[in-house]
Amino acid sequence: MPTHKFRIGQIVTYRPASRGQDAPTGAYMIIARLPQSEETGQFEYQIRNLNEDQERLAEESELSGR
Numbered sequence: 001m002p003t004h005k006f007r008i009g010q011i012v013t014y015r016p017a018s019r020g021q022d023a024p025t026g027a028y029m030i031i032a033r034l035p036q037s038e039e040t041g042q043f044e045y046q047i048r049n050l051n052e053d054q055e056r057l058a059e060e061s062e063l064s065g066r
Helices: none
Strands: 011-014 027-036 043-049 055-059 063-065
Touching (some): 027 055
Antiparallel strands (some): 011 063
16 A cells, blocks of 8 residues: 655655746645545645745655655
């Protein structure tokens, strides 16, 4: 059974798959682990940039550990 690669509280780097997204660069914290996307089959995560309050959704392939 597949498992999440990242844990809640972990600091990661976010690189959005869509270049049209204006997400700030830098460190993000994993806020929540979500189920696999029905569209892509990847696990999704709720993340927050350490320099802002806005939360985002990211797929596992868009994240890398620090």
